[in-house]
Amino acid sequence: MKIEQLTLRNFRNYEQLTLTPHEGVNLFFGANGSGKTNLLEAIHYCALGKSHRVSGDQSVVRIGQDFALCGVSVRSSGVRRDLTVRLIPGEAQKKVIQLDHKQIRRFSDMMGCLQCVIFSPEDLGLIREGPSLRRRYLDMMISQVNRGYFIALQQYRAGLEQRNALLKSLKGNSRSGVSVLEVFEQAMSGPAAAIVSGRKKAVDLLSGLAAETYREISGREEEIFQVGYHSVFRDSEETEQDFLRLMAENREEDIRLGITSAGPHRDDLNLTLNRRSMKVFASQGQVRTAALSLKLAQMKTLRRMSGEAPVLLLDDVMSELDRERRMRLVREISDFQTFITCTDESDLELDRERRIYHVSAPDGFACLEETNSGTIQTPANFREPDFS
Ligand SMILES: Nc1ncnc2c1ncn2[C@@H]1O[C@H](COP(=O)(O)OP(=O)(O)O)[C@@H](O)[C@H]1O
Ligand SMILES: [Mg+2]
Structure with missing residues (x-):
């Protein structure tokens, strides 16, 4: 999968931009605050x-403006698709999405059109911080290749929100409203089962790839990195029924707490090195290697699940890695379209074909200059996509 064109309008510090990236490596360098991450963010937004x-x-939305737009033309399995997302914060329907120049109603219809994996220094949080980042990591991966999963997530979240709101209002008055709780629980049970099943399958694939990648990057055979799925329904054969049972069992306690205390929204990934919790025992170097392995495994899992290579976004990660790890990373990503940001061009030794851009923001507006050719990538003849 390759991005053939990226279009921005009023997106962060970009007034307008039309970029035709290289199908291999695109390298963006420039001072802090110039707009490098903003560019990767726009690609992520489209995905x-x-x-x-x-x-x-x-x-x-660029300060002082009333909308932001980002769009991509993506080629995948020989087919080109055009996707734009327009964000209008003041309006009820805040995001207007067009796929192949037709407006689509549901987010799920754009999922998978562009698949990406983003690497950033915050990835260390995957190891060090709480479960929500790890759930997000899983959800973003699976949603991009499994539309049904994404829809189940949306339905489950909506149900959870309703259930929690009702639980809060029932506090201290547990008898009334139970039948409505049951209605919400029924509606959540199918999506809950779909989420658990999607996560199980993904982690089964992911765990082997993550372990293998960790071994390669660390170069240490004796360090065994394991990724497991942690869920109350992990071994359930009938998740829907088990979910309903769990909700019924927890109801009194949930009313007292005013929140749904268990369910897929509390799932986590178990990360261990030689069977010991990484969060507690790992060294800084091991944490870095594990975080990078998780991301590389995410990208390989995506490729296996969809049969397509996702686009890779590497935000400021090169300078965080020692030379050895950098070389390994570069080897691993050799056949993906990649967008890399760094503060210094010399951060990267690559023997791949690439395009290099210098990013600057001389008067607050980001500006890209292609350094190989001197082309400035903000043509005067920029044409705004037609939204009529
Ligand atoms: N909504 C916005 N409107 C205008 N400028 C913005 C907006 N959001 C962020 N910026 C500007 O974008 C710049 C940060 O861009 P970023 O891509 O994060 O920098 P870097 O090149 O360091 O990755 C800052 O100068 C910030 O003021
Ligand atoms: Mg940045």
Whole structure:
């Protein structure tokens, strides 16, 4: 899968940009704050309909403007598709998505059109921090190749929100409203089962790839990295029924707490090195290797699941790695279209064909200059996509 064109309008510090990237490596270098991450963020936005940053959504609209737009033309299995996402924060339907110039109603219809994996220094949090980052990692991976999974996630989340709101209002008054809780639980049970089954399958594939990748990057046969799926339904044969049973069992306690205390929204990945918890025992170097292995395994899992190579986004990760790990990473990603940001061009020794861009923001507006040819990638004849 390759991005043939990227179009931005009022996206962060980009007023407008039309970029025709290389099908191999695209390297963006420039000072801090020039707009390198913003560019990768836009690609991520096109793949998943949202930012990879916590500060996401509203803040991507360029200050003083009332909409932001990002779009890609993607070639996959010989077919070209055009996707644009327009974000209009002031309006009820905040995001307008067009696929092949026709507006689509549901996010799920854009999923998988562009698949990407983003590597960033925050990946260390996958090992060091709480379960929500690991769930997000799994969900983003599976959603990109399994539309049904993405829909199940949306339905489950909606049900969970309703159940939690009702639990809060029932606090101290547990008798009334139970039948409504049951209605929500029924609606959540199918999606819950689909989520658990999707995660099981993905982790089965992921765990072998992650272990293998860890061994390769660390060069240490004696260090065994294991990734397991941690869920109350891990070994369940009938997740739907088990989910309903769990909800019924926890109901009184959930009403007291005002929150749904168990379910797929509490799942986690178990990460161990030689059977010891990585979070507790791993050294800084081991954490780095594990985080990188998880990301590389994510990209390989995506490729296995969809038969397509995802686009890779490497945000400032090269300078974080020692030379050895860098070389290994470069070897691993050799046949993927890749977008790499770094502060210094010399951060990267590559023997692959590549295109190098210098990113600067002379008066607050990001500007890209292709250094091989001197082409500036903000043509005056920029044409805004037709939204009529
Ligand atoms: N909504 C926005 N409107 C205008 N500029 C923005 C907006 N959001 C962020 N910026 C600017 O983008 C720059 C940061 O870009 P970023 O891509 O993160 O930099 P880097 O090149 O270091 O990765 C900052 O100068 C910031 O002020
Ligand atoms: Mg950055």
